[in-house]
Amino acid sequence: MKPRNLKRIAFATSLGGLVTVSVAADLAPLPQPKFNTAMAEMGRFLFFDERLSGDAGLSCATCHNPQKGWSDGLPLSKGYPASEYFRNSPTLLNSGFKKRFMWDGRLDGADMGTLVRDMITEAHTMNMDGRLMQERLKQVPEYNAMWLKFRKDDINGMRVFNVVGEFVRSVNSKNAPIDRFLKGDQGALNGTQRAGYELFKGKAGCVACHNGPLGSDGNLHRTGVPENPAVTSEPLRHITMARYYATSGLPNYMMTHDDVGFQAISKNPKDRGKFATPSIRDLKYTAPYMHNGMLKTLDEVVDFYDKGGGSGAELKPLNLGDSEKRALVAFLESLSGDPVVVDKPKLPAYKVRAFGKN
């Protein structure tokens, strides 16, 4: 992909009249996250609390484990017992800045509460009933106390999802060399990394889709990542995908045995195989890569794009030399900050609410 194909972002300024300036897409420093501290603190407990799943056997942290880059380290996520999921578990880092959620772009990035609700209530993920969740949390005195720090009512199922979301908003990359570099510290990247950045913006054209603070345009693209064969050969994964298609209303879904991506949402055959551009921050911690975990290393990712992606891709071959590929990988590594580790808090126990004290 050539620089001339880069997506352009228009800025309008009214200083001294109306001036419109087109600038090439680029990466940008991570903004300061905004979140309610008391909500995020309760959300931290809930994020690790297995009682938010139907069988009280897994929590948000099971598939978004801080020790594994807020993902699970697997090509395809496991999901709820007796299910096996059909896509890769994405990192939660910097989710508050995402424009879309889910690999097929199903949810708006502004609606974190719905994202959390889906993850907690979906049969394949945490399989929880929202009303049961509410009653479980009400019977933990410490949770009632935390709730009252930011609201003056009883713990309410729908709002619990926003509380978890507020914690997620608080989980962000820190101290990534790229942020220091973008803010003017030339020494934050070494020579190879700086060369990689030039390739990223220039010859390799990565920045066309990987731009902004997350290194993601938040749009859907077809890069032709090969199907993960486990999705068709393992019944539990195949069942999960079929159930997802049945739910999304994909026409004739029982004839569909590959991952159609955004088509399941838009129902437009032109969107078959399109997936949301992921963030490229903290890649060091989030292998394997792509929506189905088919690429194990950043070297494989760069090789994949060098060939112009897979079958049906929107891309063109890059014809990079070996040293260019190495520079690009070195640059991608500079997008990782310090590990963001949050430990599981000691979870408070259930206690029956006493009569007359409610």
Next chain:
Amino acid sequence: MKPRNLKRIAFATSLGGLVTVSVAADLAPLPQPKFNTAMAEMGRFLFFDERLSGDAGLSCATCHNPQKGWSDGLPLSKGYPASEYFRNSPTLLNSGFKKRFMWDGRLDGADMGTLVRDMITEAHTMNMDGRLMQERLKQVPEYNAMWLKFRKDDINGMRVFNVVGEFVRSVNSKNAPIDRFLKGDQGALNGTQRAGYELFKGKAGCVACHNGPLGSDGNLHRTGVPENPAVTSEPLRHITMARYYATSGLPNYMMTHDDVGFQAISKNPKDRGKFATPSIRDLKYTAPYMHNGMLKTLDEVVDFYDKGGGSGAELKPLNLGDSEKRALVAFLESLSGDPVVVDKPKLPAYKVRAFGKN
């Protein structure tokens, strides 16, 4: 309760004009069950198939175990992992003839499909998603073949519930002495049992509520069974009850720590503590008794009614002598037939549906 208080059933006959005859309530022989054989056969597999629960860990038979009188032998049912239920698991025997389902009479006896749906999908029981269930079953070739024996479409979530219901309809008491006796075989009950039957219909007045083929009027009554203390002392049971009340819309439910029975459905405070009259068939296999398993033996049950029930009961003391109590228990035992045992079938395995063969 005196015979004069007995509920009377009016029969209208048009033979030779319009004549209305009032007759005292009585037991009646069990009718022949009606069901679709092919549906019931598929339902037999599904009844035992753990894949109908969210985590594939329990089946209908877990709480309605043929080896335990189609119940579970526990005072309070366990329910789904990380839940503990707050009522007794009733036997499924003869459910096709019930006028109401659930201890609080929540469901109409004519609607077996909804009963099965609730049990399979409720968070406390099998916590299953109907769409996931459908996809799981579709990926079992043997189930597709069974389905095509009675329908010409794909396995459909909502209809699966009726299939399980059809099996339940096929599960009925057999060869109970009371049926032979009611059909004219005087020798089917011994002298003590016949004396017990007279007390049942007369001095003890049991027949007021325990009449018809099931020994149940299908109505709701307050007998004052004491609360099971586990419901308020064990958080998981208390949570389950609170969630149930939240779902049913019981006003101010967080102030309600006892089992209000039908009030949670009708919302009428006059219905507090009313529960559906259970069948008295096959009592031999279904201990412990009452909606919360608080009475362990039939002797305890007879003693309970002899005292006029518990606090707030609609009943009056019976003042039975010891030999009368023994006769009544002997009679109640004659209401049990041969054990109805159905073994778990060998369940067919998942197989991914192949492309182009759907």
